[in-house]
Amino acid sequence: MYNIISYSSKRMIRILKVFIQNDTQYSINELSENLNISPKTLTKDLRELNKYFRNIDGLYLTYKNGNDKIDTNLSIENFIEIQSKILLDSLIIKFIFELLENPYRDINYYSDKLYTSKSSIYRMITEFNDYFKLYQVKISSDATLYYLDCFSEYNFRRFVTEFLLEVYGNNVFEVIDVESFEFITKRLMKMYRSNAAAISDYYIDYYTLFYSVSLKREKDGNQIEYSSYFTGHNVEFTDSELETLDQMKMLIDLNQLYAIESTIFISNYLLTSVVKREDLLIVKEFIDLIYQEFNLNTENEERNYLFNIFMDVYMGVKYYRIPYPFLNDRYVFFSNNIQKTHVIFFDRLKELLNYFEKTTSISLYKYEHFIVYTLVITNPEILNYIYSEPILIVSEVSKEHAGFILDYLKKELKIFSIFIDNTTIAETREVTDATILDFSLVVSDVVYDVEHNIVIDKYPFFEEHIEKIKNHLLS
The missing domain is CATH 1.10.10 (Arc Repressor Mutant, subunit A)
Incomplete structure (x- = not known):
């Protein structure tokens, strides 16, 4: 927002x-x-x-x-509390709330209700539609009556849920009472356990609120179809649960309750409605790459959890182009601290994300901070990652010239420069046949009889030398 x-x-x-x-x-x-x-x-x-x-x-x-x-x-x-208050005081946020609560009114109604000009309302509609056009959400009009058009009932519920969580700073209790929250959460956990599936903690608030929004939408006559893609089984409602729903004034037809739950289940469980075998393989290979690169324990119990999280993000980007629900600021601050204190890990992860985008055409850029957070909390040992392969740069001219070559390499390699942090510079007379074997790569202006020796011409380097060094570092 x-x-x-x-x-x-x-x-x-x-x-x-x-x-x-x-x-x-x-x-x-x-x-x-x-x-x-x-x-x-x-x-x-x-x-x-x-x-x-x-x-x-x-x-x-x-x-x-x-x-x-x-x-x-x-x-x-x-910060999150104040940001929420700033959002709630914003005119366009008030307009969206009014549009949700009182749709199909004309411009005069919204203008009077918000004590603002009709031109301001028109401007907000344009700004909203420009921003949300990729999200399959827009403000439309039926003749002169305006409403929120989300193209599908599922998309409407998803938008409202994310909107509420964002403007209220992820404080779900601003929009749902404790009794309702506890009831719906227990119902969700019961459904997931019965279907032998897991739901991550950070999704619970979102889907509990989604369930609550769905109940209200169903009560208002906006129904969602039971998902034919739901491969699990329904969990019967007890008399006590139905009585609680009735007391909450949210009791609806039993079939529609199952429709809500089947929708939530397939939404969180690998988006079964659209997932393909190739998608599973792509995400699995990327997780394998992360575990391999950062020397993580492949038997780690968190591996399946990470796979499910990455799968959800990947599918959301590829098929829906809609960010998945999480309050990004928390992850941004966490990630920024990691970037300051663990530079090599952070930069190498960005390299892997860039590689993923190049090979799949799927950009996870918006999720960078969330991915850092998820990896660190599930595998804290990942912060110990150091690219430790030693590199030697030798100059026949002088040690200072070798240092000049190193600075030039860092400039030319740009994002690859993290791989040459563990570098020793020397002039030719300082290098012996014994010491040179301690290095995984030798960049020099003279030829050495070692396996990984890239011989460079005097400054300036040719592009082929830079490419050779890049290929070696990434091999």
Whole structure:
């Protein structure tokens, strides 16, 4: 939703992200330059942010003059809470809520309800449709009456679920009461256990809310068909469960309850409706590559969990082009910390993701932070990864010239430069027949009688030398 809110709301969220992502304290002038915002506008945004800060006990944001450091104790939890409030205060988010609650009204209705001009409503419709056109979601009109068109009932429920989770900062209890949450969660777990399938923790909130949204949609007469692709079996409702649904005023036809559950099951369980054998093999090979590259234990119990997570992401990108539900900011902050503290692991994983995109034409770029998070929490030993193959660069001219060659290589290799971090530089007279055998690759301007010796011409290098070095590092 970030991309469709107002510029002022975006600015405030950008400021908050600087506070939470950086250890550095900025002055107003420094932050103004960093964010390319005028000091006057920044001061205005800070005053607005302070209103949100004051509503959270113990949270503070202090600043004085332009060159005084801004001080705050903002945490990731506080950030998500404030971001949610900024989103909820945004006019376009209010408009979407109104459209969901009261569809098939004319522009005058929404204009009056939101105390804004008709031109503002038209502009928001255009911005919304531009952003969501790839998601098979748009605001349409029947004559002059507007409604949210998601092209299918499943897509509608999915959009509403993700919308609610995002604007409420993944706090599912803002939109569903504890009793309903516990009842639906138990029902979901019962269904998965009965079908000998697993559901990951991070999906539980999403599918519990999806179930709740589905119950309301069914009550309003918007039905979803029982999935013919559901290969498991239905779990009968007990009298007690049906009584609880009745007390929640959510009791619907039994067949429609099973339709909801079959939809949820196939959505989470490898998207059975569209999965092909080739998809399974592609994801399996990629998981194998990750385990091989980072020397992970192939008997790890988390391997199937990782496979299912990657499969869900892959299928969502390939067939639906809709991101799967998770609050990205948490993973971004986690991933950014990993990037700072474990550079080689992070860069090598990005290399593998780039390789995956080149070989499959499926980009997992949007999921980079989530993938880092998933890999680290399931295999924390992955952070010990170091590309340790030693490389020797030898110059007949001088050791300084060998260092110059190393700097040039790092520049030319670009993203491949992580592979030459464990490099020794030397001049010819320092190298002996014994010591040269300790290196997996020798880059030199003289010929050595060793297996992996790439002889380079004097500067500048030819493209073929760079390609030879790349091929060796990636072999």
